[in-house]
Structures are given as structure tokens and as C-alpha cells.
Amino acid sequence: MDLNSINRVYFIGIGGIGMSAIARFFNEKGVHVSGYDRTETPLTKQLSAEGMHIHYTDDINLLDPQTSLVVYTPAIPVTHAELNWYREKGFEVVKRSDVLREITRELFAITVGGTHGKTTVSTMIAHLLTHSGYGCNAFLGGISVNYDKNFWSSNKPVAVIEADEYDRSFLKLNPDIAVLTAMDADHLDIYGTESDMQDAFIQYTHNIKPNGTLLARFGLPRAHELKADNKLVYSLQNDAANIYAANIRMIHGGYEFDVIQQDWMIDNVHLHIGGMHNVENAVVAVAVAHLLGIDAAKIRAALADFKGIKRRFEYVIKSDHQVYIDDYAHHPEELRALITSAKALFPGKTCTVIFQPHLYSRTRDLVEGFAESLSLADQVILLPIYPARELPIEGITSDIIAAKIKNTDVLQLSKEEVLEWLKANTAPLLITAGAGDIDQLKEPIKEILNGKPPKEQLT
Template structure:
């Protein structure tokens, strides 16, 4: 941490990313001068500017502050940035510290008792739930989150100097999580993903096993039941969790309340039952996430009453099973799901919550490579919907791949109640069709049409 203590100025290349913006906020709140570049203006970059951080959107070295002393300046970049980026190239040629986001996160978190939440999906919700529980304790915690917590109104919970704990989402993309050395670690899932980085699932497994080997001496590892990792690679004490299966931590006496579709359960722990837990947030998948977060808090020494309070108070994360509109006849839920396993989980959770209602899903595939690698799996997950609207791929960091489009998913779907459309036409399609529960899914910008969808559903409610 001594290196960062000498830094007075921090420049971010890709400041609008969810992980980058949390670091930007951290450095701003700790008294540094902060500025940065991003390709696209968003609500998040607007929020950063309102907090006093200078953000620009042109890749132009003239926008880099010239008054900053190089010896007191750090530049942080995201691996999603192309190598030919002119500002990145400029920093590479200067006597200024240039570090990846993951390295900087590690420098901050490894000084404390880190709680690292890893897995190919579920990280953001579990880490946010965990932080919400710990925040209610006397010791408190800090947190770097992969989404905007509705409880905190931010993706950053500023670390409390007196607290030993700091929660961080441990991202496997670009092997970023290998910069973390936590005291407590959790792995929610281990599916094939990011094959553009890893090439094959075996390499993903190797990376996760390297991650768990870095748990600090005396630490603990929590694994979702069914996640297969060689735990001989770690000295940590290993625990398991599951929704209903036999595990060290699980939900028992689970029931759906009649008060609004939320769940109540008793939490089984290695030391007995924590009775009458309530999650005031919908979705069966979130009960599983709550078991994971509660288990982490339990292993961190949090009391039963504090765990119950933190779960009951949890308000969710933007774009994670995010109920954006609800009336008597129309419901709209937005979710970040972008992997076939995530789609299956969120669709199944919506079906369990609304078993007798029609569910229309709008899916925006994320990345050409992921679409190519998992087209059959995406089709199978989308077939769980009553109706599917499939829009064009969100490319993110990738260039197009010949022969790859949303059509390769569409062609493999067995449910004939499906439509191919452009994102801009979705609201009108919904206006013309019978709707009940509407679900948008994807890690791109599909949530941007949310206000239009809400307007359509409001109009239908008024007509009804």
C-alpha cells in the first residue's frame, strides 16, 4: 500500500467501467485528483462528473492533465482497452506508473482481511449482499462491487479505517482475480466462459485453482455444492453451500410468502439453525445467493441477528433481477444475465415467482465469440420463455466474426414463439403484442430501452 500512499493524481483509461469507476470513486474520496477517459457517456460517467471527477470521451492525449507531477501520478487501465489506444500508448512512453485495474484493486484489498467473491456468475449479487450484512455490524466493512447497490447508491462502500474487512468481486476475466489474496473466498460457479481469453474450460479451472491457492494462511474457502476444484491447492478450511442440497450451509423450510412473492427460510450452518430469515427481494436464485452471503458473513464472525438484519434490509443491485415496473397486470424485470447458465437461472426464477403468467424475454447477446461458442446453449435457455425477442449482438470489445450473429441462436431455438428484431423496435413490438411479465437480459445496453418499455406497460395498465 506504500506505493499508493505517495500517489496524488490518478488517471483512468476506461473510467466508465463498473470496476474502474469504483476505484475512481475510492481515490476521489481519499483526497486524490482524479480524471479519466471513456468511449461512451453513460449515467455512471455522468454521476462521476457530478462527484467532481473530470471525464472526457475523445481518445486525445491533449485531454490528459499536463500539470500533474509524473512521480505522484498513477494511470490505471482496463484490459478491455485496445492496444492501439492513443492515450494508453502515451502513458506507456512516459515515466508514470501504469497499472491494470486488477493490480490496483489488489494493492488496496490485500492490506485488509479480504472477502473475495469469485465465480462465472452470481458474483455481484453475493458480494453486495455480503457487504450489506457486514455494513450493519459494529466493525463495518469496505466494498468494491460489480454493480450499483440500491442500499449504498454506489458500487463503492468506502473502506472504514477501523474495519478489518473489505469485500471485493473477484473477476476471472483476464485472470484479474489472481491479484487478490483474500482471507475468505467464495466460488459461486465454474462454467465455461471467456473462451476468447482461456481457450478451453480446463484453463479456467486452472486459473480458479490458482486463485484459491492464494487464500491467506488461516483463511476459509466456501464452494457452491457441485463446483469441482482441487482443494488440495489451498491451505484454507473448505466449506460448502447450496440452496436445498445437503451442504454445510443451506436453506431449509423454504417457503414463498403470500405478502408479495418473497422468500422465508431457516439457514442451516455448521453450528445450528438461524431461524426465520427473510429476503425482501424476489427470485429463487437470490435465495441461493443469500445463503452464500450469509455463509460468508457467518465465517467472518457475524452474529445470527446481524445476518438476518442484513438479508432483510437488502434492496438489490441495478440490473440484477431488477424489478423496474410492477402494476396489477404488467411487470418488467431487467437482468444482466449474459451466459446460458445465467439465463436459465433468471428465467427459472421468474417462472417460479409467476408460475401462471406469460413471460416475454428480450435478449441481447454479448460478444461475438460468446455467441459463437454457446449458441446451442443460449437457444436451450431461451426456449424456457413463453416468447422470445432476440436482438443484435452487443460487440463490446470485439470486432465482428464472419458468420456470427444473433441468427445462429434464433435458428437453434425449438420454441416457435420467437422474433428477431432491432433493439430500437422492441418497444413498438411490445405495444402491439399481449404482454404480462417482460424480462430484458444481457450485459450490453439492452437496459437503455427500459424507459420505453415502462411507458408501453404503463399505457397498457391505464387502458386496462
């Protein structure tokens, strides 16, 4: 695949967060970009406004018969008419990961993998490189608040890429610098067992280019099997790691701290987003920037300007009497970090978590962990499971989580019932969490908490 010879690209599933970043990459190169997605969203509206041609019906009469490349997401069903038409006609049909593989071959690639934290870390790194003037092309799995997008380009032959473990797609990447944030069990519908998933993460590190560098989080399982010519370990504050934070202070919903390595230190770093896990994310982002030779003062200024990622410990409301945080957390460990950090930042406030489980298989496989993490809240409201690409599994509903939550009040409500509940109850520290369509609640909840009626009803 010669990326420079492509003049037309067609995307099947163009509205996905990872797919849209690739679509923007081609669009900014002047390539004709078109595609299909199931529904119109704020993101697909933005893509259309940027000049891409998008439709929302699976119809072979609407596809681009002159395209030179077809890119599809593995979430697309095998029965998709457009996808099958392209295959039958002999078009070059590839996954998003195949395009990213070529990008890692052509550019100096910094990839960020792990079951959680990868969106935040990759966005932090891309921001540090951009704000400092170093420059990079960013392919992200979330919308950066600073740039209001998930992709931006640069003449610098450097790419920062979020390495997605779903469908084993990250194993196609060949990074110069690789970050590995976590190896917790997830996507067991793909991997089968936790051990097989760990095997994939180990292979991810084996694909690092010669003389490349791995930055792995302290305490990962089977750490001795991780491979790179240069290997560093980072931690929140364990000084047994190569790089860690020290003198952490919580200030106004954010943090100040020092980043320390054996032969260098950047002191008085400011991070203006919440979550102690984000301090750890910042440690590895700073370490990557330092590896690239970026000046300490520029790193410090860039991190202080980092405004976060939408739906990653996002402060929707932050005042003395009301805090509302929205987060993408959909794994037990992500929920644990989210709830623990929020309660530490705002002690004394009753913590209410509204959680939408994502996938029947993940709920079934990780139910004990979900219940344990949610038990950290003072009150839990469970929405029905968001199915995404899955069909229902008999006996698997939000009930199985509710039954195992301990010492915490639990309600099971629909999205509409949540809004009615909030009109009648107070929630001084409110968290909405999940990877499905729970984000539809954010604006209506904001209106209610601000004392105004929601502008529109949920559909």
C-alpha cells in the same frame, strides 16, 4: 505500489463499473482523480458530480501530465493514444487488478469469484457488514440499490471485492475469505478451453492467505483441487453441504427460509428480491457474516433490508397484471436461473424474454446453451449481438441462436422495433436480459407498459 503515497490518479476507461469503484476509492481518500472514457453515461456524470475530471476524446492534450499513477482497463485498444503516451513517457501504468491486489494485501479481504453470481454475493456481503455496523470497504461490479453506488468506504480495515475472471485479473488477489460461486465455461476468447478456465479458478483458491477460508458452491467441478486451510461448501438446499437453506417459502415475489449449518442456524430469514438462485447467494453471504462473528439478529435484519442490485433480477414493474424484470444475464446458466425463477414466482403468466447476446465469441462458443435456456420462455425476442470490444465474426449473428430455439415463438427485432411491438402486444411477465446496451430499453418499456408514451426516442 504504495497506495498511501499517491496524490494524483488518471483512469483510462474510468466509466467501467469496476474502474469507477477504484476511482471512487481514491477520490474519497482526497486524491486528485481524472480520466478518459469513450462516451458519457449516467455513471460518468455521477463521477463528475463527485469531483472527478472526465473527458471523452482520446487526446493527449487532455490527459493529466502530472499524475503519479495511470490505471487502465484491458478493454482499451492497444492503439489508444493516451495509454501509449503514458507508457512512452515512463509513467507507472497498471491495470485495475493491480490496485485491487494492493488493497487485498493491506486490508482483510473478502473476495467473490465465479462466472456468475459474484456481483450479487459481493453486494449482499458488503450490505450485511455495513447494515450490521461491522463495516467494510466495498468494491462492486454493480450498483447497489440500497446505496446507489458500486463503492463505499469505512474506517474498518476490511474490503469486500468482486473478483473478475476476465483477463485472469482475479489471480492477482490474495483474500482472507474467498467465495467461489461457479466455474461454467465463459471468456473462452481469453482462456481457450473450459479446462484452462477451471485451472484459473483453482489457482484463485490457491492464492488464499494462510489460515484463510474458502466457501465454494456445492457441486463444482474438480472440487478436490480447490485449496484453502479452511474449506466450507454451501448449497441452495442440499444438506450434504456444510451450509444450506431449508423450509424455503415463496412470498410476494421474495422468499423466507432458514440458513442451516451443523452447529448453528439462523431461522426465518427474509429476502425481498426474486430468483431462487438469490436464495443460494444469500446462504453464502450469511455464512460469511457469521464467520465474522456478526450477531444473528443483525444478519436477519440486514438481509430483510437488502434491496438488490440494479439489473440483477430487478423488478421494474411488479403488479397483479404486469411484471417486468430487467437482468444482466449474459450466460446460458444465468438465463436458465432467471427464466426458471421468474416463471416459478409468477405461474400462469406468459413469459416473454427480450435478449441481447453479448460478444460474437461468446455467442459462437455457447450457442447451444443459449438456445436451450431461452427455450424455457414462452416467447423470445432476440436483438442483434452487442459487439463490445470485438469485431464481427463471419456467420455469427443472432440467427444461429434463433435457429436452435425449440417449442418457443422467436422474433428478431431492433431496439426500436421492440418498442413498437410492445405497443401492440401484451407481455404479462416480461424479462429484458443482456450485458450490452439493452438497459437503454428499460425506461421506454416501463413507460409503454404503464400506458404512457416513451419520454424520448432511443438513439
